[in-house]
Amino acid sequence: MKKIGCRETTFFFCPFFMRKYSMKRLFLFVAVTLIPLWALQAKVGTIVKDTIHGVPCRVYVPEGEGRFPVLYLQHGMWGNEHDWMEQGHLLHILDSLLAMNAIDERVIVMPDNCPHRDTYEEEKDNATNGQWEAQFAAFMAEAERKYPIDGNPQTRAIAGLSMGGFHTMRVAHVLDGQFAYVGMFSPATFVHEYAPSTKVYWIAIGKDDFLYESVKEYRKWLDDNHLPYTYYESEGGHTWPNWRDYIIRFLPMLRK
Secondary structure: OEEEEOOOOOOOOOHHHHOOOOHHHHHHHHHHHOHHHHHOOOOOOEEEEEEEOOEEEEEEEOOOOOOEOEEEEEOOOOOOOOHHHHOOOHHHHHHHHHHOOOOOOOEEEEEOOOOOOOOHHHHHHHHHOOHHHHHHHHHHHHHHHHOOEOOOOOOOEEEEEOHHHHHHHHHHHHOOOOOOEEEEEOOOOOOOOOOOOOOEEEEEEEOOOOOHHHHHHHHHHHHHOOOOOEEEEEOOOOOHHHHHHHHHHHHHHHHO
16 A cells, blocks of 8 residues: 655635525535634644555545544546545545544545446446445455454444445445445435434435436435435535535534
8 A cells, every 4th residue: 555645734725605505505615614724733644545455445544543433435437536535625624624623533445436437338337236335345344454443333434426325325235234324425326225224324415416306216215114314405416516515514423
């Protein structure tokens, strides 16, 4: 594995305010991007580039001793293991939320959960053939041997956007009882599955997202089967500004 960077707290600029947002969301944006000006000395973790169980990954490892809870954070179709750092600005978000004491430190494993294929049909088939779910237990076991992860299912989290939301739903279902926190951001819901052994089962999507109607059908299935979940609906569509907003909202839930 190769360490590829750690740094002091920096700040990011995203064109959030170029769209219509509620005052609550505007406050959240300001809190995460501007307030940390007083937190320049905050310690940040290290980003590691690694291959785990044959899968390319980026891993955020906190500073300090001991073992930490873990979040497995997945990208969407056509993406890769770099997306959450490069397009999601995750390190900046972590710095800011930690400086505000809004979250606890945890290892974050970002795998290439859907290796790229040339055409849409090949990409979709590759993502939905069940291979990722079948190998996830072994992938997770290796990750938790290599990194300072406590491995407690009561603190373990999994989340993802779009196709990664589909993988999140499927992995949590296949490995029910292994995740306390599940986050699905603009998820593809080709099948309707659920993991009942969770503390948080969170679904978020924008009103203009092309997956909105399929998520609506999934929520109806959950409601009809009396399966608890928390739903957040935003403005906008299938975009990184929304997914950055969703991860900002999801991470503090992992303290519950």
